[in-house]
Amino acid sequence: MNRVVLVTLDGLGVGALPDADRYGDAGADTLGHLLSACPQIRLPNLQRMGLGNLHPAGKLAPCPQPQACFGRMAERSAGKDTTTGHWELAGLIQNRPLPTFPHGFPPEIIAAFRRETGLVPLGNVAASGTEILVRLGEEHLRSGRPIVYTSVDSVFQIAAHEDVIPPERLYEICRIARRILDPYRVGRVIARPFVGESADNFRRTSRRHDFSLPPLAPTLLDHLVDQGLDVVGVGKIGDIFSGRGLTISLASRDNRDGMEKILDAFSSMRQGLVFANLVDFDMLYGHRRDPVGFARALEEFDGWLPRIKAVMGERDLLMLTADHGCDPTAPGSDHTREYVPLLVWSPSMASGRDLGERASFADVAATLGEIFGCQGPGAGASFLRQLALGSQGGSN
Numbered sequence: 001m002n003r004v005v006l007v008t009l010d011g012l013g014v015g016a017l018p019d020a021d022r023y024g025d026a027g028a029d030t031l032g033h034l035l036s037a038c039p040q041i042r043l044p045n046l047q048r049m050g051l052g053n054l055h056p057a058g059k060l061a062p063c064p065q066p067q068a069c070f071g072r073m074a075e076r077s078a079g080k081d082t083t084t085g086h087w088e089l090a091g092l093i094q095n096r097p098l099p100t101f102p103h104g105f106p107p108e109i110i111a112a113f114r115r116e117t118g119l120v121p122l123g124n125v126a127a128s129g130t131e132i133l134v135r136l137g138e139e140h141l142r143s144g145r146p147i148v149y150t151s152v153d154s155v156f157q158i159a160a161h162e163d164v165i166p167p168e169r170l171y172e173i174c175r176i177a178r179r180i181l182d183p184y185r186v187g188r189v190i191a192r193p194f195v196g197e198s199a200d201n202f203r204r205t206s207r208r209h210d211f212s213l214p215p216l217a218p219t220l221l222d223h224l225v226d227q228g229l230d231v232v233g234v235g236k237i238g239d240i241f242s243g244r245g246l247t248i249s250l251a252s253r254d255n256r257d258g259m260e261k262i263l264d265a266f267s268s269m270r271q272g273l274v275f276a277n278l279v280d281f282d283m284l285y286g287h288r289r290d291p292v293g294f295a296r297a298l299e300e301f302d303g304w305l306p307r308i309k310a311v312m313g314e315r316d317l318l319m320l321t322a323d324h325g326c327d328p329t330a331p332g333s334d335h336t337r338e339y340v341p342l343l344v345w346s347p348s349m350a351s352g353r354d355l356g357e358r359a360s361f362a363d364v365a366a367t368l369g370e371i372f373g374c375q376g377p378g379a380g381a382s383f384l385r386q387l388a389l390g391s392q393g394g395s396n
């Protein structure tokens with residue numbers, strides 16, 4: 001294979017994992033519930049690839065002869081956050097969950113933050129990022145104190161009005177927080193700039209920036225780069241891997257921009273991987289519990305698929321998946337512990353094969369490792385053999 005495009009549709013879960021109840025997510029089903037909430041949704045290209053075949057709830061009619069090979073993957077790591085999900089896709093399984101702080105950060109962390117930034121934070125609670133602006137945004141405007149909050153994920157989020165703490169200064173504060181939080185293994189520090197005059201019109205801007213814990217061991221991406229291949233990260237990938245294992249990182253403004261950047265990166269690459277994250281599904285619709293917005297974003301992605309397929313040759317491969325669920329009909333505003341979809345298409349490979357229920361997202365890393373002839377981190381089981389024309393295929 002020459003080129004692989006791997007796209008994470010952020011938050012597009014396809015049904016609760018067997019252990020979802022331990023995460024408070026029994027019955028979650030991002031795709032199923034957004035299809036029910038939005039029956040007029042049309043996803044002809046995803047459906048032709050086999051999205052209806054891999055989703056057991058039967059809400060999207062299965063295609064008799066899907067163009068892609070299809071399956072679902074379970075998350076083996078303990079967690080349901082973006083970092084954990086992407087690291088597992090890249091072959092890193094974490095048995096020990098990244099720490100969460102449902103009751104706020106302990107005094108020693110807040111004391112270090114005060115000491116090293118000279119700022120006394122507001123908040124220090126678990127909250128929805130939009131609700132906390134309604135609650136504390138005006139006090140922040142009056143006092144200049146940044147708002148620190150978290151969620152069920154391992155995140156230290158810092159919200160600040162762009163006129164009170166300009167984004168560049170906010171990023172600097174986040175870097176300080178990142179250094180403080182590395183020894184605690186906190187997954188991400190996230191800058192959350194916002195604008196507006198009062199509680200009824202505060203809104204967050206696209207200058208959000210994530211500062212991730214570096215991967216705790218080499219990932220498949222590091223191995224590919226060591227082998228001299230191009231590895232281009234699009235969207236949040238650069239943040240999620242802390243820049244590791246990437247030859248180029250292209251930030252994106254939104255899904256639409258991300259899809260254009262995938263096409264650009266793909267057409268200027270000779271051999272390697274384009275790894276893209278499309279975050280709008282999760283950030284704008286999943287967390288905000290907006291199934292209609294989620295469905296429209298999926299329709300837009302569906303409409304883009306023929307463009308990427310049209311430029312892919314015999315020796316190229318497209319893989320679609322997700323990093324966790326974010327059911328827009330679930331209570332609260334957090335991620336949901338779900339299976340993720342797996343759709344794999346290449347002009348020169350088998351179509352319509354059922355790749356079954358995979359035990360780990362790391363099967364993606366194992367397969368990519370085999371495709372590019374490198375060992376990788378060793379986790380996961382490759383499904384490359386099942387994609388080969390002439391082989392028996394079948395489910396695992």
Ligand SMILES: O=P(O)(O)O[C@H]1O[C@H](CO)[C@@H](O)[C@H]1O
Nearest residue numbers: 127128129130151153155287
């Ligand atoms: O409510 P907001 O601020 O969007 O936070 C969400 O965004 C964080 C990072 O994706 C998640 O942990 C989730 O809680």
Ligand SMILES: [Mn+2]
Nearest residue numbers: 010011082323
């Ligand atoms: Mn995510």
Ligand SMILES: [Mn+2]
Nearest residue numbers: 082282283287
């Ligand atoms: Mn999220």
